[in-house]
Amino acid sequence: MGNNLDALTTIFTEFYYWVTVVLMFLIHAGFLMYEVGMSRRRNHIHTLMKNVMLIPLVTVSFFFFGWWIYFAFPNGPFIFEGKGIDYAAATGARPWDPAMGTNLSDHINGVFWAAFLLFSWTAASIVSGAVIERIRSGAFWILAVLIGSVAWIIDASWGWHWDGWMVKILGYHDAYASGVIHAIAGGFALGVLLVLGPRIAKFREDGSARDIPAHNPWMVALGFFMIYTGFWGFYAACNVPIISPEVIGGQITGVTWTGTNIYLAPTTLSAITFNFLMSLSGGLMVAYIVSKGDLLWTFSGGLAGIITASAGNDLYHPIQAMFIGGIGAWAAYKLHYWVEKKFKIDDAVGAVAVHGYAGFIGVVIAGFVLWGQPSSPYEGYAAINPVGQFIGAIIMFFVLGFLPGYICAKLLNAFDLLRIPRKVELEGLDFETNQTFLAAVDEVQRAEKAAV
Amino acid sequence: MPSTNGMTSWAVDLKDVAAIYxxxxxxxxxxxxxxxxxxxxxxxxxxxxxxxxxxxxxxxESGEKTRAAIDRY
Structure with a gap:
């Protein structure tokens, strides 16, 4: 820190990211409530533990190698101008580097790492909901590390980095992660679901789907509200709060400091606040109508609305954000039931639709609405365009999402590690725990009655 | 190439820029x-x-389920 202004800027930035991380914890608490609310009573504890334990597993793996990937892979490697792994840029992100610990000369690395890590948890948690009530926890945790500490952070390095090859070549723009978090996680979940198969009794003999209702809609609704709240933190964490043109080092002239998106292109917290709320509203309104007031789908539609508009919510007008959110909610609802019917996919919480399809569509829409706008403050980068965004959406959903999920699930299945046995699924994953609980209650009651 | 917000590069002084939607x-x-x-x-x-x-x-129409719903509160 050279002078007092630098010091203040650094400490403000450090505190800013720290607050976003705390807010983003609510996303995870929301996912827990949502998943448990959606699951049946005999599966609660396993559902809860499956999601909770992704936190430490993704955290340690993200510390060991995930963070390094972000800085090492912006060129592919070997996709942009034949450049390989960027070892120099990734120095400081290896677990043995001094910047990866208590270090008075670096106030940002830890909080920036944590902001990205919370995105990793979110990506894994999106997959978690889709596969409830029949996946083995051990299999899920391996899949969680794959998406949380490998697949998503590769996509971030490619398309959510000021120097990423997708930004340079394709003009890829995805400021609040329609593609880099949601499309990839939805695609990954779809790949896993294809191998995992539906829950027993999900489909009738004629192939039509049964509704397996949430056991606690109130808990689901509260979970959604917590996810919405944490999403604010997520949005703020996607910005650089304050930076000077000199530090950006791009084409911007003058001395006016600004907030920026992850590509270091200017935006404001005010802009994303307008657009967050308007896209949420568009999603809720359309989802309510299309689902005829269904609780799960109305709340999911709000989420799908934000997710669809997220790619361009740094630049849209609020009314544009509202309409784009509405389109995403409508598409998510329709596609969920079409895919369920056509391919017999049992996505227990609609995660593939709300995150995957809405995220994919959001990336594509941004290509049209933001067509021709600069993707970066640096010279020589492609402008935002529909073709680049479409290719980007394919990379996110299929290449880095669906394929790794499908291949890893196939491997786990080959070793009989993916799905719990039929008997256990029917008993419920918590059967043993519940029997122990009932026996303990019975014993305590007997003892107390004997003492009366 | 034209752009939907009129900007084709960030080679500007930010004090001169207002709406960018x-x-x-x-x-x-x-x-x-x-x-x-x-x-x-x-x-x-x-x-x-x-x-x-x-x-x-x-x-x-019989009201049976309604009475049961009232009982459940």
Whole structure:
């Protein structure tokens, strides 16, 4: 820190990211409530533990190698101008580097790492909901590390980095992660679901789907509200709060400091606040109508609305954000039931639709609405365009999402590690725990009655 | 290449830049469309609710399930 202004800027930035991380914890608490609310009573504890334990597993793996990937892979490697792994840029992100610990000369690395890590948890948690009530926890945790500490952070390095090859070549723009978090996680979940198969009794003999209702809609609704709240933190964490043109080092002239998106292109917290709320509203309104007031789908539609508009919510007008959110909610609802019917996919919480399809569509829409706008403050980068965004959406959903999920699930299945046995699924994953609980209650009651 | 917000590069002084959303000049049209969406929503919602109420009215003519629902509080 050279002078007092630098010091203040650094400490403000450090505190800013720290607050976003705390807010983003609510996303995870929301996912827990949502998943448990959606699951049946005999599966609660396993559902809860499956999601909770992704936190430490993704955290340690993200510390060991995930963070390094972000800085090492912006060129592919070997996709942009034949450049390989960027070892120099990734120095400081290896677990043995001094910047990866208590270090008075670096106030940002830890909080920036944590902001990205919370995105990793979110990506894994999106997959978690889709596969409830029949996946083995051990299999899920391996899949969680794959998406949380490998697949998503590769996509971030490619398309959510000021120097990423997708930004340079394709003009890829995805400021609040329609593609880099949601499309990839939805695609990954779809790949896993294809191998995992539906829950027993999900489909009738004629192939039509049964509704397996949430056991606690109130808990689901509260979970959604917590996810919405944490999403604010997520949005703020996607910005650089304050930076000077000199530090950006791009084409911007003058001395006016600004907030920026992850590509270091200017935006404001005010802009994303307008657009967050308007896209949420568009999603809720359309989802309510299309689902005829269904609780799960109305709340999911709000989420799908934000997710669809997220790619361009740094630049849209609020009314544009509202309409784009509405389109995403409508598409998510329709596609969920079409895919369920056509391919017999049992996505227990609609995660593939709300995150995957809405995220994919959001990336594509941004290509049209933001067509021709600069993707970066640096010279020589492609402008935002529909073709680049479409290719980007394919990379996110299929290449880095669906394929790794499908291949890893196939491997786990080959070793009989993916799905719990039929008997256990029917008993419920918590059967043993519940029997122990009932026996303990019975014993305590007997003892107390004997003492009366 | 033209751009939807008029900007094709960030080679500008930020003190000279104001609105950067796409399709500037069409704000009033967007407002009218937004207004139509909002009013249209109320009309559609009233229809959805009317259908729902109609279904509820024709359900449980004996009143048996209704009494059970009252018992459950």
């Amino acid at each position: 796409p399709f500037q000049g069409s704000e009033f049209i967007m407002f009218i469309l937004g207004l139509a969406f909002w009013i249209g929503w109320h009309i559609l919602q009233l229809r959805v609710e009317a259908t729902e109420v109609e279904h509820e009215m024709s359900a449980d």
